[in-house]
Amino acid sequence: MGFSHHTISCPMLRALLVIICSCFLRFTAAIDTIRVNQSIRDPETLISYGQKFKFGFFSPVNSSYRYVGVMFNVPVITAIWVANREKPLNDSTGTVEISGDGNLVIMDGQKEIIWSSNILSYVKDSSAVILDTGNLVLQDNSNGRTIWQSFEHASDSFVEKMKISTDLRTNEKNILTSWRSPQDPGLGNFTSTVEPLVIPQSFVWKNGYPYWRSGPWNGQIFIGMPYMKSFYKHGMDVVNDHLGSAYLIFANLNSSVFLYYVLNSSGNLVEKLWSDEKGAWLVTWSSIVNECDIYGRCGPFACCNAQDEPICTCFPGYEPINKDEWSAENWTSGCTRITPLRCERNNSAGKEDGFLKLSQVKVPDHVKWLPAPDVDCRRQCLSNCSCIAYAYYAGIGCMTWAESLIDVQKLSDGGPDLYIRLAHSELGDKKYWKVITAAIVVLAFITILLCAHFLRKLFSQDQRKRKTELIQSATGKTDAEYSEVGIAKHNMHGVKLEALPLFKLGTLSHATRKFDSMNKLGQGGFGPVYKGKLPNGQEIAVKRMARSSNQGVEEFMNEVEVISKLQHRNLVRLLGCCVEHAEKMLVYEYMPNGSLDSYLFDSCKQQLLDWQTRLAIIEGICRGLLYLHRDSRLRIIHRDLKASNILLDEELNPKISDFGMARIFCCKEDQANTTRVVGTYGYMPPEYALRGIFSEKSDVYSFGVLLLEILSGKRNTSFYHEDQQLFLIAYAWKLWNENKIMNLIDPIIYDPRVESDVVRYANVGLLCIQEIAADRPHISAVLSMLSSESVVLPRPKQPPFSAIQMSPETEYSQMTPDLCSVKDVAVTIVGR
Template identity: 50%
Template sequence: MILLRKVRVFSLFILSHYAVKFCIGGDIITASEYIQDPGSIISSGGLYKLGFFSPNGTTNRYVGIWHNKIPALNVFWVANREKPVLDSSGVMTISNDGNLVILNGKKEVLWSSNVSTSGANAKAHLLDTGNLILQKQSSNMSTNDTTAWESFQTMCDTFIAKMKLSTNLRTNEKKVLTSWKSPSDPSIGSFSISLEPLNIPEVFLWNGTTLYWRSGPWNGKVFIGIPEMESVYLDGFTLVDDKEGYVYLTYNFAEVSYFSYFFVRSNGELLQPFWDEKYKKWRIDWSTQASDCDVYGKCGPFGYCDAKKSPICSCLRGYEPKKVEEWSRGNWSSGCIQKSLLQCARLKNGSTKAGKIDGFVKLENVKVPNYAIWSSPLEDKCQEQCLSNCSCAAYAYDAGVGCMYWSGDLIDVRKFSYAGTTLYVRVAHTELEGKRDLRAIIATAAVVATVIFSIGTFFAWQKSKKRGGKDGEQFSKASSENMLRGSLSKVNLQELVLYKLEELAAATSNFSDANKLGEGGFGAVYRGRLLNGKEIAVKRLSGASGQGLREFINEMEVISKVQHRNLVRLLGCCAEQDEKLLIYEFMPNKGLDAFLFDPLKREQLDWRRRFNIIDGICRGLLYLHRDSRLRIIHRDLKTSNILLDEELNPRISDFGTARIFGGKEDQADTLRVMGTYGYMAPEYAMEGRFSEKSDVFSFGVVLLEIVSGRQNNSFNEEDQSLSLLGLAWKYWEEDNVLALVDPKISVGCSEIEIIRCINVGLLCTQELATDRPTISTVISMISNEIVGLPRPNKPAFTERQTTTDTGSSRQSQKKYSANNVTITALEGR
């Protein structure tokens, strides 16, 4: 999963200045090999340390576990959190009954593992997962030691990889996280986190016995109430029913060296820090206190919270404030009540005629209410089942859950910027009739306007035919602008800012060459700075680019609907006069090509950074192909379209040529091939057929460019007949693939990983699309999840190509770019 606020910092580092006085085993504690304050033990791989510490603001001593190789942000686990040692006389050892215990100077037991073992031959072992286990030693050499107790089952305030947040459905026993009482007191505080598996599983954060925050329902991949949560291959959460009464939530990271976890602070904030290896510091990836809307039930029953509005609370359609005076003072806890009785209520009140049936108001991108009830796996049954149930107040559908409905109060509905679920709120027919009347008026007006516009257009065309020249050009421009306005009306601009042309001209110094970041077939991209100081990138459609209008509209429609940390973010747009502009977040390091193919800059890209870029591109593609609500084929993936942020993290950009696939669509054909020579898959370049596998081919070329530091399109080798793919295949056949590696990379201990990436690059660029792996399989391959990789077939385009088009008439319709500019033909798409 996929979450910087300064948090408590403990006085841990003083421990590293002391030798382990009484520990002999390194990562083991026994009756004879114990630790005494300030001693410690370290896991075998050096990742975690167990020892005595004092939180800031107190001299009390506790035994805890924390990171060893990197600075510790907090202590993961505390043994004697309710009974500290009051001086430095503390000892952790194995007692006579085989329990792990903490003693003070008076030999009093302050804490015990409190399990039944086989006596003093037990041992405690600190693992490289951060788990401290107590093992019962077997007398039989052929039998493994058994685990009698583990710290992972007595969690404190921190949830780390491979821990289990669990609930026993039979006994209701729960393994929960509990906050510290304060940053200087690790005793149990007010806040706790539990897994609630009844109905549809959710994670709840409690303040005492009051619900404080919730995750939203689990859909098999993510909690749908957390938009930032990603379903990433090998990374992420798993919910397990062990069939013996226990349901537990756990997670893992494919990259062992990736340090991230979750913990709940003493103030009730649940957050996810991660270790930024480049800058050697902790950052916060996600938090439950991003806005007031994160607080459970902020707007009361039937209230609706939107952090981007002021005030943040409003009533759902068909409802009004229950206590108007309180709402006017900003107290929304009383919530809302129905304006009109529903059909069932009218019948119950003695009405002889129920009247028209109820309808539903649609709310998109929301966190659904609490206490969802599952009803059916079939989407087309949701509305019918809700209408047939008088207690049903709303319903929603998620492919991973099925139909959900709610009876009683709708609590904790929240608007998201992206992701979330569509909620259908049941309302009386009278709430919909006004809306339908308004739609009818609008529709009628639109028809009349269209007729008038069509008549005007016809006469303008006739006039332009007679006059020709300049008038004809003006008519063409007007048609383009009308096409643009029509398309803009179809795009959900709720999350996009509509900028003014004069504002963007001022931000870019009137689109000066000094601010130009790059240029393509569509026009140029400029660096800009708004009046509030925010830096932006402005993509300006070239006035001479007749083909660019469609790409402009397509890019806005596509990228406004997807959000991922490895995709560049669209901030807004501008359409004034004859100008069409898209505004993006500014990427200070420009494109990957600016680093990779620059003799000096590429020295900054060591192998670890290059591998992280490869991994980021994979994750972005996986989101486009499989994990987003839409299924998107990029069609122009190349190094210049991979932008780098200030930390050299990759962001896929330029969605002007992207296509959205339907749910059952695997591939499509087009006469209008769009892409860049050297990156297009053969079936796309020659036949106009594209699919996920054509994006995989482009990725394979990019992968080989990252490894080699050489550009496929401007390849210069002594053997001029070879392309980069041809050279890679030549070295592969000669069993000399390391000759392909960029000399700026220090291979060293990364040799196996580099060879594996070259193998994957060749698998991705095989000539037949059916032979290429999917992007999810690629992620599994480069992460070493698939141990033995298949041998690739000879890739496509192993010889250098010319830009002269020959062959079929269909091929003659296509135009390609021999550089980094995307060129398209003008045929209908």
């Protein structure tokens, strides 16, 4: 038996190569489909044909659980749909596949199904594909029919071509449901729906009760929010069949940008736009801008105006139901009519009821529609005793109300006019009022003519008085001393104090509920800090200088002068100050997560500070220092950088605060000497603590201590290693020399995969706390060392070992010029 020899021709060879190459490209290119007998394993993903979306495994920020969902294909994890919202995977052994009955399923490491698409009919050959719209589609391959799709089972996000819908005939709804928290995709307290009333509206519900309302749809906009321009320019539309079915949909008119809406865990429906430049999502629209946007904030028969104080007022002809509650700014009970309507009285004698116009408002809930022209709307309402208000708006027509008039809000831009029905006696004599109005106009005109000559002079005098009051109150100088000292202080280092807004004491008292202890956020050397809310809904932090303050007026003026002109994402923003009636207060933006030390040194909260979060905090602090030292128009040394002076916003981004100890350097000034050493033990470099010399390197030293604290989760001034009797800095140095620096790391963030990064960060921390200031790197070099793995780091020299027998946050202020008196405090510089 022999072997036959066959020669493959060139054309056949080329065809074979084409087939092989095409197969190779198919498996090396991004895959958007999963078929029967195929699966994806954690952390694999499917990527849509146009690379816009991906489907696969992810973990939310500060969570170790694994979920499967649809995400935008951007560097920041952004899930728009989550399958296993209530059943997370505990590890990375999960798989996604097509089951034998044609369902898409998620299985854990024990091959148990934790989620299924749950189609009821058996499908022999099905496949799942992630589309470029973000829709995950399960289809029957035998006929191409879609048998299930994620767009019909919404999570918390609303994307282009998706429908938020309600069908009252079939009782089917596709609604948004918020996450339980930013770390937990589980079903939260808030939902968002479209209600297919005769005039459709969009709602956000909290535990089944209205929380926010859009107002009626007029065919082009929701008339309760006409000012939300960006909401409509993206092709937002409501389709209503007037038979109990309606849906909300939008088409992104700019296909080059990523845009979506999300109902967050706080109940706020926000529009987000992806910025390639910033590498982050930008909020371009928000359903809740101020307190008045919350449904029924003022109760029935009252109007909410965020620009007024208080924000709630009863309708004309109405009075509070409970005056005590109303005075205490609890408006939920609302108002009641003072004089009954004519048709409500047993004796219907008297003049006919009338209507009073409320201009440009968000019309009440529970609207009814009448097929009547504008001129007949008033007449039809007046002829019906149960009709208590009406409005007419283009695109809708005649709207009437017979129930409580609730969720009325004064709009600053556009909006319909609402006509409320009142007894004739509440309207007054119109002719009489016309005469009064004319007289007032004439009198006002004459008054303006008489006062015009003095307005400019009065304004100038008032401005000078306010400047003088600020400087005199802060410096304690008399009027006679103002001319000598006040002008110099007024323009110190080129910072003009009049540019900083001055808050009235009454405004801050009202915002903090009269400085209620329940609103107290903390206590520092300056005095207590209170949380407050301004009439426009903005949350603030008010630092009130105590009369027994150890820091005093000089620190108050210093903080105003230093940061009133500074703007950086990693610096807390100073909004203004108050100097009325011997009070001295600073008003800051409110940081909802408090200070870094409250997370870092708390056994429960530090669980939220994973490795990536700590990296972001370290880098943010570093960038804030770089701005102070190099990038701002003023060179500023903070002199009191520590964990309690790093505040965290809602996303745990760090912001440097408390500039009462800060010092402004002139252009050519590198260091300075002082006989007044201020700051906090454990964070002071030796040249400052002992000789009063400070420079940029002083802040670098403090940053190095802070960096080691963030890595270890231990406070420098209270850490004590029992076996070795070493404090944190000395313990870190010992471990470094023994090549055991990983023993320093907080066990919460320990992961062998990031060991090289941890060692590099610890190296940088030790470089920053070297004993000789000249050996420490500048903050710009520190940032390069942290952000680049290619930078070769030098070996650090021995740091000063401080063993200070004081409480962790003891602040030191040595006033005497005799530097030798530093020996009187227990500061020991050990070893060299």
